Amino acid sequence: MSSYGRQTTSLVLYFNFHFFLSLFCYLPVPVVLSALSSNQQATMIDLSNSLNTSAGGAVPWDVNKEPNPCSWKGVECNSPTNSSVIRISLSEHSLSSSDFLPLVCRIESLQVLDVSGNRLTTIPPGFISACGKLGKLKLLNFSLNNLVGPLPDFVGFLGLEALDFARNNLSGSIGSELDGLVKLRSLNLTFNHFAGHVPTRLGKFKVLEELELSVNTFDGPIPAELVGYKNLTLIDLSGNRLTGSIPAWIGELSKLEVLILSANNLSGGIPQSISDITSLWRFAANSNDFNETIPGGITKHLKNLDLSYNKLNGSIPSDLLSERNLQTLDLSNNRLEGPVPEALSPSLVRLRLGSNSLDGKIPSAAIATHGNLTYLEMENNNLTGSIPPELGDCRKLALLNLAQNQLSGALPAKLGDLSSLEVLKLQLNNLSGGIPIQFTRLPKLSILNISRNSLNGSIPPSVSNMQSLINMNLQGNKLSGSIPVGIASMNSLMELQLGENQLSGDIPRMPMNLQIALNLSSNHFQGLIPETLSSLGGLEILDLSNNKFSGEIPDFLTKLGTLTQLSLSNNELSGEIPKFPSWVMVDTSGNKALINRTTINTPPQLEKKKKSYAATIVLAVVAAAVVAFGAITIVAVSISRQNYRVNDEQVQTEEELAVPEVLQGNLLTANGIHRSNIDFTRAMEVVSDQSNFVLKTRFSTYYKAIMPSGASYFVKKLNWSDKIFQLGSHDRVARDLEVFGKLSNSNVMNPLAYVLTSDSAYLFYEFAPKGTLFDALRGISGDDMDWGSRYSIAVGVAQGLSFLHGCTPSPILLLDLSSKSILLKSLKEPLIAEAELLKVIDPSKSTGSLSTIAGSVGYIPPEYAYTMVVTMAGNIYSFGVVLLELLTGKPAVSEGIELAKWVLSNSAQQDKRDHILDYSISRTSTAVRNQMLAVLKIALACVSVSPEARPRMKSVLTRLLNAR
């Protein structure tokens, strides 16, 4: 057995930790005497009354507390006299009514009006006519609201310089609405639903400098009229449906600094005239259909160039990589051929050339001088020759990925000099020779994958020095000898893949923290399965298949509480197969002398059930006795089986697991019912009994706790307690949990109470009887999920996530959002679990940054591979994958292919989109099918390759609500 369908690979992320002491805080500014004109004083008081009565939000303006409006939060007056108001900012006050807006226009001195981040849906006509007369008004900011309908027709506004309508739901096409804005310098209409051609009437005097139209549905070509706007410094048209090619006149926009055309349907080539623009430093045209060769010279002035995910062909021009200013270059996922040019820019920080058809050798001479190179990716090409030792001179290199080429020769020992290296991927090449001991001196290496080469020799004993290593994959080589004894002290190691080698000898004690997998399959191991494996209390997958292990299957394997897959096939094991918990997938095939004691026919449904208390069983017998005779026999058979298990397991658990000792237990919820139900003593008994186990996520284990009152709760144990909590930091953890207890959203699992023991934390939650979304989609709970329930779940999760992202002062980010971390209260009510993770994880392990595993395979956005930071856009990608699961009914990864990638590659053509949907759902009606197609569009935006192209959660939510 060489690989696992469900095997999880993982990604190491580093992030700075900062937790917050208070979520909502601001203090008033000290009092100042007012010199405001009586007119404006009266207007401001009217405005504050209007806001506090009808606008639906809460604005902290109170003339009784603070008589001078110039001192109100968000108000600014002219200096030094304070005689008139020049700026009003009502950002983020949950305002939903626009009635106050015309009042604002009474303030003739107003220069800036910012109402961003509210819930406004309309702009009253009175506002346009009145504010249009304010000659001093320079900036209008309506971004992040829920405005609908077409863009208003701007009449007047002769002084307006900046207009921001980003992230609303405006629609329709744009004609002459903005033509009268003669001073307009900055226009932002990103993340709306505007359609039709790209607007060209953007202020008669054509003084526009910044044009941001990304993520709308503009179509047609890049209009020739834009060349008339000679002051343009920024053009962002990404995430639309533009077609045609990039016009050569673009080179005439001589002040252009940033040009972003990503994620459109542009084709043809990249115009050479790009190089005429001396001020242009960033150019992105990734994710289009460009299908010609790359012209030379275009990086002459650029710092950042992204042309990834196109169909560019031919070879890379020899000067492309060498221009002095170039810092990042991404040409990955094209059809480029030929060699990698020899000369590289000394400024280069990131070079991505993966997934092309490049051949020849890795240029060595040039690379040596690259002090700044931090990310180098050339995977999935046809590169040959050996790995140049000069790479060892790139002292800043953090990521080196040369996997899946035809590289041969030995691993250069000099790579051991890369003191900043965190990720090294050289798998799927023809590398030979031994593993240099210098590799074991890489202090920061956390992922090492040199699998599927022809490496030989033994594993150097000094691997034990690799204290940062989290994933080590040496699978599929010709390694021989035994596993070094020192491996036990690799304290960070969570995944160890040693399968398909020629290893033999004694199996030493394994690192205690192994979580993801221990794979020793297809080697020459023999003898008894070693007792020391019993200490791997957190392991999920253990593969010992295809060796010569003999003797009995030890009983301790049945007690590894977190094990989900155990492969023992093709060994020489004998004796009886012990009884494993129902959630462990056990493969014992190919062991001739094994006896399966449980081969007696058992109804599979009953076999799955967890143990219940003796009292319940007696009740069941009584109840069954009242039912028909035939039923009784079946129940009786199954009960005797269960009884047997009950006794069997009780003996084990009482020996093995002591009830944890409570150091501190606190109720967080204010709800009286929960407060009287929750019983800490009972909960601790529950978690010490594996039969109450319900599910395990990447970071936690859930138990079902029936309290003495009869009410059910989830008690969640945070796994890896030794990593997560710094001993002695209980106060801090408690403080953070108190903060979480106060958050309240019906789609987020909020802790109701917590218990801290010496080495773990247990959190109490409402019980979610329908299990995980993942199981529900597979029908494991026995319910069918129709479109109504899938849609409700999509909206509910979006609501929860936009709540978390909207938390002030800092958004709450999810470390692991997947269909396995979404629990269902009912088939329409999802709960996001694990929201507290990023906050309760311990920052103090080494130098203020923390390494851990972020996310599950299939949900990890592509950019995490090199940014190594958890972001809001990353969460949105994971959410997009959840949407795709709801739409397709397929899991996030199947047969090694990520769902998001599969859908992206099959959705380019509109007519193919139908086939992506789960047909059993989409066929129910045309209305359902249309809604599903609308949600698919949203999902596609969420899983955009470029993080910038992904919408924010708030806009995702409004779009989802509109999809109905």
Ligand SMILES: *[C@@H]1O[C@H](CO)[C@@H](O)[C@H](O)[C@H]1NC(C)=O
């Ligand atoms: C004007 O108001 C601001 C804000 O309240 C205050 O800091 C400043 O001192 C005031 N200036 C005068 C001259 O009152």
Ligand SMILES: *[C@@H]1O[C@H](CO)[C@@H](O)[C@H](O)[C@H]1NC(C)=O
């Ligand atoms: C408008 O407000 C948003 C959110 O507060 C802010 O990010 C944006 O920069 C503002 N736009 C302008 C043009 O000032």
Ligand SMILES: *[C@@H]1O[C@H](CO)[C@@H](O)[C@H](O)[C@H]1NC(C)=O
């Ligand atoms: C033993 O046999 C039962 C019934 O055929 C089967 O369900 C179970 O998977 C077998 N156990 C193992 C470990 O192969």
Ligand SMILES: *[C@@H]1O[C@H](CO)[C@@H](O)[C@H](O)[C@H]1NC(C)=O
């Ligand atoms: C993009 O172009 C392809 C052909 O190149 C076409 O099939 C597809 O429909 C276009 N997509 C959009 C959104 O216009």
